[in-house]
Amino acid sequence: MFYFGWEGGRICFLVFWVLVMTSITPVILSGGSGTRLWPLSTQNLPKQFLPLLSDKSLLQETILRLSGLDGVTLPVIVCNEKHCSLVDEQLKAIAVPAQAIFLEPVGRNTAPAIALVAMQALANGEDPILLVLPSDHAIADTAKLHRAINLAIIYAERGNLVAFGVTPTRAETGYGYIKFAECLDENDVYEIEKFVEKPNLVIAEEYVTSGCYCWNSGMFMFRASIFLQELQICSPDIYQACHKVLAGVVKNDNCFVIQKEDFIACPSDSIDYAVMEKTKNSLVIPINEAGWSDIGSWQALWECVNKDIQGNVVIGDAVLHAVENSYIHNSQNKKVVALGVKDIIIVTIGDTVLVAHKDKSQKIKDLL
Amino acid sequence: MFYFGWEGGRICFLVFWVLVMTSITPVILSGGSGTRLWPLSTQNLPKQFLPLLSDKSLLQETILRLSGLDGVTLPVIVCNEKHCSLVDEQLKAIAVPAQAIFLEPVGRNTAPAIALVAMQALANGEDPILLVLPSDHAIADTAKLHRAINLAIIYAERGNLVAFGVTPTRAETGYGYIKFAECLDENDVYEIEKFVEKPNLVIAEEYVTSGCYCWNSGMFMFRASIFLQELQICSPDIYQACHKVLAGVVKNDNCFVIQKEDFIACPSDSIDYAVMEKTKNSLVIPINEAGWSDIGSWQALWECVNKDIQGNVVIGDAVLHAVENSYIHNSQNKKVVALGVKDIIIVTIGDTVLVAHKDKSQKIKDLL
Numbered sequence: 095m096f097y098f099g100w101e102g103g104r105i106c107f108l109v110f111w112v113l114v115m116t117s118i119t120p121v122i123l124s125g126g127s128g129t130r131l132w133p134l135s136t137q138n139l140p141k142q143f144l145p146l147l148s149d150k151s152l153l154q155e156t157i158l159r160l161s162g163l164d165g166v167t168l169p170v171i172v173c174n175e176k177h178c179s180l181v182d183e184q185l186k187a188i189a190v191p192a193q194a195i196f197l198e199p200v201g202r203n204t205a206p207a208i209a210l211v212a213m214q215a216l217a218n219g220e221d222p223i224l225l226v227l228p229s230d231h232a233i234a235d236t237a238k239l240h241r242a243i244n245l246a247i248i249y250a251e252r253g254n255l256v257a258f259g260v261t262p263t264r265a266e267t268g269y270g271y272i273k274f275a276e277c278l279d280e281n282d283v284y285e286i287e288k289f290v291e292k293p294n295l296v297i298a299e300e301y302v303t304s305g306c307y308c309w310n311s312g313m314f315m316f317r318a319s320i321f322l323q324e325l326q327i328c329s330p331d332i333y334q335a336c337h338k339v340l341a342g343v344v345k346n347d348n349c350f351v352i353q354k355e356d357f358i359a360c361p362s363d364s365i366d367y368a369v370m371e372k373t374k375n376s377l378v379i380p381i382n383e384a385g386w387s388d389i390g391s392w393q394a395l396w397e398c399v400n401k402d403i404q405g406n407v408v409i410g411d412a413v414l415h416a417v418e419n420s421y422i423h424n425s426q427n428k429k430v431v432a433l434g435v436k437d438i439i440i441v442t443i444g445d446t447v448l449v450a451h452k453d454k455s456q457k458i459k460d461l462l
Numbered sequence: 463m464f465y466f467g468w469e470g471g472r473i474c475f476l477v478f479w480v481l482v483m484t485s486i487t488p489v490i491l492s493g494g495s496g497t498r499l500w501p502l503s504t505q506n507l508p509k510q511f512l513p514l515l516s517d518k519s520l521l522q523e524t525i526l527r528l529s530g531l532d533g534v535t536l537p538v539i540v541c542n543e544k545h546c547s548l549v550d551e552q553l554k555a556i557a558v559p560a561q562a563i564f565l566e567p568v569g570r571n572t573a574p575a576i577a578l579v580a581m582q583a584l585a586n587g588e589d590p591i592l593l594v595l596p597s598d599h600a601i602a603d604t605a606k607l608h609r610a611i612n613l614a615i616i617y618a619e620r621g622n623l624v625a626f627g628v629t630p631t632r633a634e635t636g637y638g639y640i641k642f643a644e645c646l647d648e649n650d651v652y653e654i655e656k657f658v659e660k661p662n663l664v665i666a667e668e669y670v671t672s673g674c675y676c677w678n679s680g681m682f683m684f685r686a687s688i689f690l691q692e693l694q695i696c697s698p699d700i701y702q703a704c705h706k707v708l709a710g711v712v713k714n715d716n717c718f719v720i721q722k723e724d725f726i727a728c729p730s731d732s733i734d735y736a737v738m739e740k741t742k743n744s745l746v747i748p749i750n751e752a753g754w755s756d757i758g759s760w761q762a763l764w765e766c767v768n769k770d771i772q773g774n775v776v777i778g779d780a781v782l783h784a785v786e787n788s789y790i791h792n793s794q795n796k797k798v799v800a801l802g803v804k805d806i807i808i809v810t811i812g813d814t815v816l817v818a819h820k821d822k823s824q825k826i827k828d829l830l
Contacts, residue, residue: 133799415829416822429814431501433829434822435806442815446797447808449817454784454802461783461801 116251118166118243119222121211123312124153124173124181124229125198130391130459133446134423142230143180146395153181153229154188159236160225163243167222168193171229172207175199178349192348199354204312205368206360209325209336210343212318214350217340223250224321226314226365232398234385242381246315249283249377255316255324257286257370259308259380265298268390268456270310270366272378273301286376289366308380312388314365321369328372335360392439392455396421412440419452484619484685486534486611487590489579491680492521492541492549492597493566498759498827501814502791510598511548514763521549521597522556527604528593531611535590536561539597540575543567546717560716567722572680573736574728577693577704578711580686582718585708591618592689594682594733600766602753610749614683617651617745623684623692625654625738627676627748633666636758636824638678638734640746641669654744657734676748680756682733689737696740703728760807760823764789780808787820 128141135141142153150158153171160166168191173181175197185192196210208226215222225243233239246256259272270292275285289310293301301307326333339360342353370376387398396419399407406417410424416434424430425443432440439455441448450458496509503509510521518526521539528534536559541549543565553560564578576594583590593611601607614624627640638660643653657678661669669675694701707728710721738744755766764787767775774785778792786804793811800808807823809816818826 133797413829415825424815427813429501430817431815431826431829432817433825434819435817438803438806438817440815440817445795447792447799447810447815449798449800449803449806449808451802457783457801458799461781461799 116165116247117220117222118163118225118247118315119193119211119215119318120157120160120166120169121208121224121226122153122156122169122171122229123204123207123226124171124177125201125207126228126230127174127201128230129462130456131389131395132458132462133441133443133448134425138176139180140177140230141389143177143184146389147232147399150188151184152231152389154184156227156229156231157185157190158188159233159239162236163240166225170194170196170211172196172198172211174201175351194348194350196343196350196352198352199357202357202360202362204365205325205329205332205363206336206339206357208314208321208365209332210340210350210352212322213336213340214343215318216322221317221319223247223315223317226312228312228388230389231312232385232387232389234398235383238381238384242379242384243315245283246379249379250315250317250320253317253320253375255321255370255373255376256283256314257366257376257378258311258313258315259378260311260384260386261380261382262302262307262309263383265295265302266309267292267295267298268394269388271298271301271307272310274306274308274378282380284378284380286370286378289371308378309386310366311381311386314370320375324369324373324375329361329363329368331361332363332368390456391458392421392441392450393452396439396452421452484533484615485588485590486531486593486615486683487561487579487583487686488525488528488534488537489576489592489594490521490524490537490539490597491572491575491594492539492545493569493575494596494598495542495569496598497830498824499757499763500826500830501809501811501816502793506544507548508545508598509757511545511552514757515600515766518556519552520599520757522552524595524597524599525553525558526556527601527607530604531608534593538562538564538579540564540566540579542569543719562716562718564711564718564720566720567725570725570728570730572733573693573697573700573731574704574707574725576682576689576733577700578708578718578720580690581704581708582711583686584690589685589687591615591683591685594680596680596756598757599680600753600755600757602766603751606749606752610747610752611683613651614747617747618683618685618688621685621688621743623689623738623741623744624651624682625734625744625746626679626681626683627746628679628752628754629748629750630670630675630677631751633663633670634677635660635663635666636762637756639666639669639675640678642674642676642746650748652746652748654738654746657739676746677754678734679749679754682738688743692737692741692743697729697731697736699729700731700736758824759826760789760809760818761820764807764820789820 127137131141271290273287275287339356342356344351405419407421412422412430417432418436420438423441428442437452439450495505499509639658641655643655707724710724712719773787775789780790780798784802785800788806791809792798796810805820807818
């Protein structure tokens with residue numbers, strides 16, 4: 095991985111890569127304040143910073159997952175300003191320092207975040223291919239992700255904006271979908287007809303059986319200049335606002351502190367709708383069976399992780415009897431006893447106790 | 463109630479009652495160390511001392527439930543020695559001081575406990591009718607209990623040993639049963655054929671449909687001397703051992719401190735098997751629809767108490783969404799959120815969290 099050369103021969107490597115191949119800059123979107131995994135995930139410590147799948151946080155795993163890809167630069171992180179030191183610490187802990195950290199005073203969704211990173215790159219006289227990655231998803235099969243990224247590079251270099259999709263394995267109502275327009279080649283690269291929001295179950299079933307849809311993974315790849323060109327055409331208001339925001343940004347070491355007044359003035363929109371759906375240059379590459387999940391609920395987390403023979407996941411100590419298919423997270427050495435329950439989420443942290451049915455765990459967000 | 467005369471004219475009342483009628487001495491068996499309502503009920507604070515049905519503890523309710531009965535003396539309590547001050551405080555709080563508190567160093571079941579109280583009464587030159595009551599049961603309909611007690615007095619004065627039964631309303635597998643031998647009179651007083659331990663479901667169903675069984679409430683009534691006479695015949699080893707135990711008891715104010723070495727030497731047995739089943743003088747009076755429960759599990763407690771329209775019981779604060787028929791006990795102001803669960807027991811106390819299905823809540827004892 096490129097940035098493994100960081101400590102010693104950074105300059106040499108940089109020169110080498112710039113000369114012989116396009117560099118890929120990971121843009122890690124880490125601004126989520128996810129409450130769907132409450133009480134573990136909170137505004138002060140959202141899920142991307144939690145070690146939910148291993149001893150590494152989801153953010154750390156997102157970065158380490160790129161190990162083995164050619165031409166990848168140090169990552170650029172976009173996060174809420176209050177998570178600055180958290181991001182810094184977590185990146186230091188995996189010995190992959192951030193190339194830059196963009197600190198958002200408020201959330202403005204993904205399009206402005208990516209635009210700022212792209213504009214800053216051009217301002218530096220660079221035009222990298224940006225690999226936009228959510229920081230809080232699970233991907234079990236890294237090799238499949240790498241294959242898709244390596245395919246996407248070809249199209250990104252041709253000037254396309256590539257979305258990564260995931261071939262649906264069930265009629266999931268918790269994900270957005272991307273509808274294919276037309277198949278381009280044998281490598282399964284499709285033009286995009288439209289993005290659709292989370293459907294209801296009947297519609298989700300239609301999507302899956304039609305074969306014309308994939309899940310929207312939130313991962314994208316394109317050259318910085320191409321993205322900005324399309325943003326200017328498709329959502330000129332965001333483009334203009336971001337130019338103004340970037341002008342006001344205060345640079346502090348590798349941190350770019352976004353000014354609140356400027357950023358609030360910027361329209362809030364996702365890259366999906368602000369650019370990808372409107373441009374004629376967009377493509378989608380669906381990834382098959384990569385074990386992808388947005389970990390958008392306790393149920394989804396339970397599905398992602400290794401379970402014991404009764405289907406239980408136990409983090410921390412707990413006494414279980416006749417418990418099945420449940421997720422028990424006991425922080426801070428409380429004494430937790432579960433008895434005769436199925437499909438239940440039990441989370442204790444601090445003075446908080448959550449007991450939820452797995453099927454209903456998506457409702458936490460509404461409840462809070 | 464007799465002991466309401468305690469403060470002022472105790473002596474006058476005592477003389478009056480002894481002259482004109484038999485006095486009834488409640489013997490409250492409070493030695494249980496119930497763990498079936500763990501984590502609320504613990505060895506240090508067993509369920510009889512907890513305010514589970516109202517703002518009074520079950521012990522306090524047991525005593526106050528006798529209010530309105532004629533001829534009742536101050537109660538005698540039998541409890542574990544470590545609960546001495548707890549008993550004292552709880553009785554003071556309801557302004558009904560104990561006539562005596564027998565402090566057990568270890569549990570020896572009900573027969574020895576009652577024998578010691580009876581022997582002590584005779585040693586004082588008294589021969590009261592003893593009304594033996596468990597301290598940790600629920601009885602919703604006090605009037606029905608009083609009617610049964612007033613009926614039992616007649617038989618107790620005739621020299622019978624009366625057990626109080628409860629007409630079964632379901633095939634309960636958590637209770638012991640009493641089988642009737644022969645009906646005596648129109649008042650539904652029966653001779654006892656046998657006591658049976660907790661049956662399995664098939665047998666319990668046979669019992670209920672046969673009409674020949676009632677639940678064993680653990681309440682009894684008999685004259686002290688008659689009980690001891692029958693104990694001497696039916697279980698002479700207990701009788702002998704208790705005589706020795708009483709000789710060694712150290713009296714301290716109204717407390718009778720039982721010596722451990724003596725009491726360990728006494729056989730452990732229930733009044734049911736040590737006396738009631740063996741004697742030819744025993745009778746049972748079944749009480750109909752008195753709302754009796756031994757509160758032997760969280761499910762049983764849930765059944766006893768008032769529920770909201772969703773069937774939930776919430777003690778302390780909790781946020782519920784799509785929760786039905788559940789019991790939530792949140793001690794000490796934790797933040798408890800329950801979501802999409804049915805028939806669940808959630809108890810938080812100190813650093814302990816219990817989550818159990820109501821149907822399985824009887825298993826807690828095994829689990830601990």
